Amino acid sequence: MPPELDPAPPIPDAVLHAPLQPVGANPRPLIAIILGQICLHAGMAGVRVAAPLQALTAGYSAWAVGVLLALFAAAPVVFAMKAGRLADRHGYHVPLRLAVGLCAAGGLLACLSQAYAALCVAAVLCGTGANIGMITIQRSAGRLAGTATERIKVFSWLGLAPAIANMTGSILAGVLIDGIGFRAAFGVLGVLPLAALAIARQVPKDGALTLAAPTAPHLPRRAAWDLLRSVPLRRLMLVNWLLSASWDVHSFVLPVLGHARGMSASAIGTILGLFAFSVAAVRLLLPMIAHRLRERQVLVGAMVSTAVVFAVYPLMPNDGLMAVCAVLLGMSLGSVQPMIMSTLHHITPPERHGEAIALRSMAINASSAAMPLLFGVVGAALGAGALFWVMALAVGSGSFAARRV
Numbered sequence: 001m002p003p004e005l006d007p008a009p010p011i012p013d014a015v016l017h018a019p020l021q022p023v024g025a026n027p028r029p030l031i032a033i034i035l036g037q038i039c040l041h042a043g044m045a046g047v048r049v050a051a052p053l054q055a056l057t058a059g060y061s062a063w064a065v066g067v068l069l070a071l072f073a074a075a076p077v078v079f080a081m082k083a084g085r086l087a088d089r090h091g092y093h094v095p096l097r098l099a100v101g102l103c104a105a106g107g108l109l110a111c112l113s114q115a116y117a118a119l120c121v122a123a124v125l126c127g128t129g130a131n132i133g134m135i136t137i138q139r140s141a142g143r144l145a146g147t148a149t150e151r152i153k154v155f156s157w158l159g160l161a162p163a164i165a166n167m168t169g170s171i172l173a174g175v176l177i178d179g180i181g182f183r184a185a186f187g188v189l190g191v192l193p194l195a196a197l198a199i200a201r202q203v204p205k206d207g208a209l210t211l212a213a214p215t216a217p218h219l220p221r222r223a224a225w226d227l228l229r230s231v232p233l234r235r236l237m238l239v240n241w242l243l244s245a246s247w248d249v250h251s252f253v254l255p256v257l258g259h260a261r262g263m264s265a266s267a268i269g270t271i272l273g274l275f276a277f278s279v280a281a282v283r284l285l286l287p288m289i290a291h292r293l294r295e296r297q298v299l300v301g302a303m304v305s306t307a308v309v310f311a312v313y314p315l316m317p318n319d320g321l322m323a324v325c326a327v328l329l330g331m332s333l334g335s336v337q338p339m340i341m342s343t344l345h346h347i348t349p350p351e352r353h354g355e356a357i358a359l360r361s362m363a364i365n366a367s368s369a370a371m372p373l374l375f376g377v378v379g380a381a382l383g384a385g386a387l388f389w390v391m392a393l394a395v396g397s398g399s400f401a402a403r404r405v
Helices: 028-057 062-090 095-112 115-141 150-179 182-202 207-210 224-229 232-260 265-292 295-315 319-334 336-347 350-382 384-402
Strands: none
Touching: 028 062, 028 095, 028 115, 028 182, 062 095, 062 115, 062 319, 062 350, 095 115, 095 182, 115 150, 115 182, 115 336, 115 350, 150 182, 150 232, 182 295, 224 295, 224 350, 232 265, 232 295, 232 350, 232 384, 265 319, 265 336, 295 319, 295 336, 295 350, 295 384, 319 336, 319 384, 336 350, 350 384
């Protein structure tokens, strides 16, 4: 038998579980993390707008454009777990550099060549880079908080970053394409993520991240799926999936339902815009009332209210009442992401936060890629309105799991 290896030296609890400097003592690291997320995600979002437009301009079919868009979400499913382990091993700065490099490479590749194959590779690079950055940023943001109240505040502020980035990247891509053309637009979008590196200097290094890493050969690597042995985490993942699917259902069904009722494109767009506005508004409000909130109560309340809104949504006779439903739904769904992230950090080991966030990311991206196909089948068989009722039943039933997280 081979000789037994010496056991690994224990990691001191004070080091392993110590958060970064609390956000209340110094807000600059949190501001830097949020701005870094905006720069990184805006570059990817801009490429995600520009690449399909370039493909359509070149005469490619709608199916080819669909494949191109799917690559932005498919790549993160494949690489999410490696990204989580990388963040657990090296902390914030090393994974962020990789994320920025991949996003920049994707944009610059599309700048050099607008061939369809090059755009597909750019989609994989940008999608993977943005996902690595998101997992790294969410993990480090959670370590800026020392209490549940601080975690809710941190993730509420952080939740605004993707919304700002999507808006900024999309508008910037359109303006650049119309003003200076596709090639130069891709070049600018490829350079934008580099700003995250300069901002990252405001985020302190976290020694615990390196110490917790299984870099030595005698530290066994546990399978990420081992985390799902935790019953609370399994329930949280179910709740997360149901609420994520609710976003997808609303985005998919509302245009179909509105079109079937003869609503104008501007009316449908306004309703979706009000939904997005209410999501942002509730996340601005959450930090101010975080000290009065408990994650479990907010999750249960959001799921019950989401189920009620879905149940009555198809019964609304006009676009004004549908807009009211959209606002209420946005308030419910907008409140849950900070609570889910806070709970996730609370119920998983500190040295495996990255893997836990990666599991969540995999579930969301896989659902976003697969659910529209299922929605199409169910909608064709039962009607668009029935999808709201199916989700009302599913989310309402899932609220029992939320009570036991």
